[in-house]
Amino acid sequence: MELINALNWRYATKKMSGEKVADEKVQQIVDAAHLAPSSSGLQPFEVIVVSNEELKQKIQPIAYGQSQIVDGSHLLIFASWDKYTDERIDAIFDHMNTERGLPLDNTDDYKAGLKAQLFSMTEEQQAAHTGKQSYIAFGTAVAAAAMLQVDATPMEGFVNDQLDELLGLKAKGLKSQTILTLGYRATDGDWLQGMKKVRQPKDKFVTELK
Numbered sequence: 001m002e003l004i005n006a007l008n009w010r011y012a013t014k015k016m017s018g019e020k021v022a023d024e025k026v027q028q029i030v031d032a033a034h035l036a037p038s039s040s041g042l043q044p045f046e047v048i049v050v051s052n053e054e055l056k057q058k059i060q061p062i063a064y065g066q067s068q069i070v071d072g073s074h075l076l077i078f079a080s081w082d083k084y085t086d087e088r089i090d091a092i093f094d095h096m097n098t099e100r101g102l103p104l105d106n107t108d109d110y111k112a113g114l115k116a117q118l119f120s121m122t123e124e125q126q127a128a129h130t131g132k133q134s135y136i137a138f139g140t141a142v143a144a145a146a147m148l149q150v151d152a153t154p155m156e157g158f159v160n161d162q163l164d165e166l167l168g169l170k171a172k173g174l175k176s177q178t179i180l181t182l183g184y185r186a187t188d189g190d191w192l193q194g195m196k197k198v199r200q201p202k203d204k205f206v207t208e209l210k
């Protein structure tokens with residue numbers, strides 16, 4: 001399936017069938033998120049994959065009772081760093097240089113400039129910046145699921161603090177941003193299924209400067 005066909009096929013599924021998505025497909029969707037670009041390659045977020053039924057049941061009320069939380073087989077929870085730290089940034093660059101067989105001080109000048117820029121932000125601004133990076137991977141995962149004909153519901157409809165508390169994210173310096181439920185559309189009971197996909201007129205969306 002070509003990307004545009006896949007994006008037309010997908011919709012924000014409101015009712016899942018309960019059928020399990022194969023682990024291999026879940027891994028491919030996670031891999032796509034993992035390969036998403038991020039500012040300076042910092043990847044300042046993590047993905048938590050939840051398939052445990054009891055845990056999904058605990059998450060459902062936090063997500064305003066949305067049924068896809070329990071009827072989907074997996075939840076991908078995108079959680080971003082609460083702030084930037086020297087340790088976090090150094091670890092990313094050390095890893096990058098080691099993987100590329102380069103000396104650890106290879107990126108010192110760039111890193112110093114980057115840190116000056118990031119640490120000039122308030123912690124709130126830093127958290128907003130890391131959150132934005134997580135959305136790029138989230139969107140990539142949405143597209144990857146569609147390519148695999150796995151249904152998905154992108155979600156912001158949950159109480160972030162309560163989810164962070166349940167999953168112990170605060171202690172890890174993480175803040176939940178989004179949930180992507182993975183599963184297969186139910187044959188009935190989904191009000192959105194079969195409805196026309198509606199987007200704003202293209203001429204309002206795109207400006208071409210030639």
Ligand SMILES: Cc1cc2nc3c(=O)[nH]c(=O)nc-3n(C[C@H](O)[C@H](O)[C@H](O)COP(=O)(O)O)c2cc1C
Binds near residue numbers: 011155157178
């Ligand atoms: C960041 C984000 C948060 C969303 N939150 C929810 C949600 O909590 N529950 C839900 O059913 N749909 C949610 N949606 C789905 C949107 O309503 C949906 O993507 C949009 O109406 C376009 O429809 P389509 O995805 O079916 O093409 C969310 C989508 C995005 C991108």
